[in-house]
Amino acid sequence: MSNNNIILPLSIHELDLSQTLDCGQAFRWRLQEDGSYKGVAHGRLLHISRSGDEIILHNTSHEDYKSIWHSYFDLERDYALLKEKFSTDPVLCDAIGYADGIRVLRQEPWETLCTFIISANNNIPRIKGIVERMSALFGDCLEEDYYTFPTAARMAALSTDDLAPLRCGYRDKFLLDAAQKVANGEVSLSAVADMTTEEARRALLCVKGVGPKVAECTLLFGFGRVECFPMDTWMKKVMAVLYPKGLPEAFIKDAGIAQQYLFHYARHHGELFTEKSPEEITI
């Protein structure tokens, strides 16, 4: 297996690394001084950078590209077509104009479940710290300071005392419940992948620490269920102010992708949503 740089012809409109890797959907990507990112996913360390209209996957193989990264970056999906469709709506048109290089990542189900359990009642810098400590303590070392995400089987063998160094607060018991149920098959993530979305929601809600929002994030970011629509406080504000009658019907089946544009826009324009004055807001 040969290791080379893989060059992908993707403009910044098709894949913006910052918008995609640093937007709150994934927690393990680290911005480097030169604007590139390093991170671990699917047990592999990847260094990814942009050069003009090309994306460079450093020191990886065609095998890994085909089996991992092509899917991880959701490259089979036609975002140009989706954006064209969404842009018929003036609000989404502005949100897409603000950040049009977002893609929804297809992360590993188990890691996604864990990171969004950790995300509950939490903020992104702290989530990243907890996930990094969890990987460093219970994952495998790939390179100095870069570790795989620990398996459910490994986590299932731990106690809350073992998780104390994570400093994840009361979420420790939720992580253990998730690990035990996934490891013993009570919640089978491979079975979830084959369920209808409604069945999958019900299955994930059996895990302690998984409520509707965490389940929706897990299905969107970990199972590629793009109809799933996580409603955090930002999206509640967005919907109340900008879509009081709900998203346009035509967007429902891709609502999760629309959500990414709206969420990113809202996060960066918090002032628009701090007061309850819908009339004044015309993004």
Add this chain to the structure above:
DNA sequence: TACCAGGGCCTTT
């Protein structure tokens, strides 16, 4: 039904 539970980030004071 309303509150609190770790904790740390962030904004305001």
Add this chain to the structure above:
DNA sequence: AAAGGCCATGGT
């Protein structure tokens, strides 16, 4: 420098 808000879920 200090105080207070914030956060998604489960349990009381």
